[in-house]
Amino acid sequence: MVSLPDGSSRTLTLGSTAYDLALSIGSRLAKDALAVEVSGEQRDLSYELHDGDPVRIITGGSNEGREVIRHSTAHVLAQAVVSLWPGTKFAIGPFIADGFYYDFDLPGGAHFTDDDLGRIEARMREIIKENQPFVREEHTFDEGLSLFDDQPYKTEIIRGVRDASLSGDDLVKEIGLSTNEVSAYRNTESFVDLCRGPHVPATGRLGHFKLTRVAGAYWRGDEHRPQLQRIYGTAFESASALSDYLHRLDEAERRDHRKIGAELDLFHFPPEIGGGLPVFHPKGALIRQTMEDFSLSMHRQHGYQQVWTPHIAKSTLFETSGHLQWYAEGMYPPMEMEGATYYPKPMNCPMHILIYKDKQHSYRDLPLRFFEFGTVYRFERSGVLHGLTRVRGITQDDAHIFCAPDQLANELRTLLEFVLDLLRAFGLTEFEAELATRPEKFVGEQWEWDEATDALRSALESANIPFVVAEGEGAFYAPKIDVHVRDAIGRRWQLSTLQVDLQLPQRFDMSFVGADNVRHRPWMIHRALFGSVERFFGILLEHYAGNLPTWLAPVQVRILSVRDVHDSYADEVCRVLRARNIRVDVELADEPLGGRVRRAKLEKIPYVLVVGDADVSSGTVGVNARGSASPERDVAIDTFAERLEMEIAAKSGPDPS
RNA sequence: GCCCCCUUGGCGCAGUCGGCAGCGCGUUUCCAUGGUAAGGAAAAGGUCGUCGGUUCGAUUCCGACAGGGGGCUCCA
Structure with a gap:
């Protein structure tokens, strides 16, 4: 008998696994299940349940489910790299906020290039297609050391865990191994990786992944230790979740301030x-x-x-403050002048x-x-x-x-x-x-x-x-x-x-x-x-993706005359607004209106005013606000100016788009 | 600083399996008078990041350097 998060309980036959439990609840759940949490500890679906265990099934859509998927995908990455570069030493391959990475030490000091990612992905897809099981093995420390005797990074981890375990240190948990033995997951006869788990039952449960980049990374983040070759990737439970994520990356790229800064000439x-x-x-x-x-x-x-x-000061000031003692590596080098040493100030x-x-x-x-x-x-x-x-x-x-x-x-x-x-x-x-x-x-x-x-x-x-x-x-x-x-x-x-x-x-x-x-x-x-x-x-x-609110926008209003006969009226509107401290410019009718409107929109100007015959005769403007679907016609100049002044004072609008 | 990638006109990009380079946007000029996200035509604009090597010949291949980007590390 085990209890579920909704307060219910279920009775299973002796020796039932977490997968059996999921299956007893529903075939759909059994299909979605990736791992399980038993008494607060994450376990594989093959974990054998005990009487009284509180159990929670982990499925793909959850954060924990994604962590399991990413971690398992990292193992597939490692297997792919080891098969393509025999003799590779592999280090660690955790999940991270939006994906996972794995660090490798390639034979002969080889380096990955971007082109390698495609080859590795192709090999990974083969491994996934083979639907290799993730089989958990538990070993004593000594067995672990001999199992990974050709993997120096793994044995370093095992020794670290062993020592921490002996001293009862919290580090044990941090590294992810929680007992006085080590666990490993075997995919094939030849590929086994040291790991806490849990993992998906088999590689066939994976597949919605993408390798994103290669990077150098120091072993254990220490620049005095060997630099390893890191591959970053991400993985999701479904193709649509992966593509949503890739869209978010595109969105972040679209908003990149360096790009916007160049486009808007900032x-x-x-x-x-x-x-x-x-x-x-x-x-x-x-x-x-x-x-x-x-x-x-x-x-x-x-x-x-x-x-x-001032921007610089004598060294004695930074001696007194302690900056030269504590912050020297963050400071610009000194300048000598008339027997004194000056530094640009770091604070x-x-x-x-x-x-x-x-x-x-x-x-x-x-x-x-x-x-x-x-x-x-x-x-x-x-x-x-x-x-x-x-x-x-x-x-x-x-x-x-x-x-x-x-x-x-x-x-x-x-x-x-x-x-x-x-x-x-x-x-x-x-x-x-x-x-x-x-x-x-x-x-x-x-x-x-x-x-x-x-x-x-x-x-x-x-x-x-x-x-x-x-x-x-x-x-x-x-x-x-x-x-x-x-x-x-x-x-x-x-x-x-x-x-x-x-x-x-x-x-x-x-x-x-x-x-x-x-x-x-x-x-x-x-x-x-x-x-x-x-x-x-x-x-x-x-x-703001470059769509600054009106009070911050460098050009708040652009005035466009419809035809050249409206040019002088456009100038007049410009003078009126400028007298009210509104940042405004004019683009006269030297090309069709559509093109000028488009350019103003690309410059992300909050308001585009269009003035034509009707406006000249009645002292109005057509108002095209950034982000609004259709322009507003026949707005009196003063009405527009007052609205704008209120918006500037309120540091609001118009909506970005 | 270390690893990977990139560098071709103002911007974004093609391209040359080695034979003195092309597109789009932008710019200029002319024409077009256009009511809300690209009107038309013509022209100008590049010693293909720099230096060296290989070669009859290098923008293309190799090397070094510089600049930029993605990471590591560090932090605002």
């Missing part, structure tokens, strides 16, 4: 300047300035004072601290909030640069708040509300936060950490957004909150960071005079809301 990366150093063209600069202006006005409303600091905080320290502060001054669009330079290895989301010259919307310790909690609470308000104004509405707490190696006093962490936690609780605690993920000097957002197609981006700094005030010997007429140490909050202006710009372009 920015580019001149090789003459250097990798990761963008230039913003007039339209891109306008968008960026609009973002920054709005941010600055919000900061002023929230009690921030704007400051300005703005030391300079803001110097502004604070220029005079003595009373508790009455606090909190002090210094804000700056500070451009910092960080050395990023060439391989990690990626459009605007990963650059070497970064403009942070950076501020440092200096407060008395008893002000911290309140300051963080209002700050977090501010963060969310600002992001919402940019159309981002789904937030998830991460609270990173004290790591094992830390500086400072335990009570300081506890107090700062509690203040961060209570800010999160009062902001009412979902958050997870990342135990031990904080920097060595401070706990922090990272705010993540989901964009229009559900991708997650890390944006804002709020960090309570317990160290810099001390390193710079900062102080304020308290009500007790004694000097105290202020606490400091680092915070950036966009994170980096460049990165945020790129994320917004992807979120």
Whole structure:
């Protein structure tokens, strides 16, 4: 007798397997079943059930089902590669968020090329067609070591599991083997792979897969260890689910901010300047300035004072701040000048601290909030640069708040509300936060950490957004909150960071005079809301697929005259709108209307106004809004302008399309 | 930095099994006067990323380098 998730139970004959159970419920379920969860542990369908087991059948459409499919497909990939490159050492092949990968060490140091993917896929399809069973084998550690004695990566894993098992470490679970023996899955006489399982019953259950790319990847992610050849792929339960996924990839490609940036003439990366150093063209600069202006006005409303600091400073400043000690590999190399050594600044905080320290502060001054669009330079290895989301010259919307310790909690609470308000104004509405707490190696006093962490936690609780605690993920000097957002197609981006700094005030010997007429140490909050202006710009372009809301659009309105006799009226409408600070341009009648409308649409301009005979005589315009199915005729100019002004003030519309 | 891929007019791409290169968009000019996603014609525009090698001859084959892209690592 076993129990099912719906509360019912079923009686089976002794020795029945999970597959027998599925079959007893329905032949359809038996056909869809891939694996089973028994007492919270995933098992194969061939698993023999025991009396009283709580059982849940795993089918293809679920996340767990897909994990099983992907993991099993990874094994097929490994078998295919081993058969095509005899002598290959294979490492690990897990499922990942949207697919799976497998890492290989090819004989003679060979490398995969893109062309190999097709050959490997073809071999995989043969293996699937053969409908090879996945047969689970359980071995002692010693048996495992001899079974895989020609597979050094496998034996390394087995030894790791054995040692962890002996020490009772959690690592055992992490690697995926949960008892003091090892399990393996055999597909054929010659192909067997170390694995926790579960797997689909046979390769015939697979087939909706695609290999996507090849990459180099270091064994265990350690660049000092051998570089392996990785193949990425994905797999689904059905052809339609696979094709939906491939469409989502196309959608992400369509939204790529680098592509949109080129199409809309917003920015580019001149090789003459250097990798990761963008230039913003007039339209891109306008968008960026609009973002920054709005941010600055919000900061002023929230009690921030704007400051300005230089781009380079003497090495002694970064010695005091500790950057040269802790962050040197992220810094640009130094410049020598008149006997002193200068560095481009990697962060703005030391300079803001110097502004604070220029005079003595009373508790009455606090909190002090210094804000700056500070451009910092960080050395990023060439391989990690990626459009605007990963650059070497970064403009942070950076501020440092200096407060008395008893002000911290309140300051963080209002700050977090501010963060969310600002992001919402940019159309981002789904937030998830991460609270990173004290790591094992830390500086400072335990009570300081506890107090700062509690203040961060209570800010999160009062902001009412979902958050997870990342135990031990904080920097060595401070706990922090990272705010993540989901964009229009559900991708997650890390944006804002709020960090309570317990160290810099001390390193710079900062102080304020308290009500007790004694000097105290202020606490400091680092915070950036966009994170980096460049990165945020790129994320917004992807979120909106280039269809920026009217307040951000570089050209808000384009006016088209129907025929050349309407040109002067078009100019007149342009003057009227421009006088109301609306960003508008005109394209006169030098080609047919359809072509000009099309071009304006491709430029993703929010409103296209068409003016012809009827409009000239009655002072109206035809309004073609981005995303609307049909244009609106005979709208009075003032009516349109007022509507537009309201929309700009509300930072809304028109709908993207 | 490491692995894989890419580099042909402003942009997107063909192509040359080695014999001095083609399309579409865009640009310019002329014609067309067109009420909502491409009107027509003509012209201009490329030392095929750079340097070296093989060859009678290289944009094509080989090598190095540079730039870009996808990953690894790291992070905003």
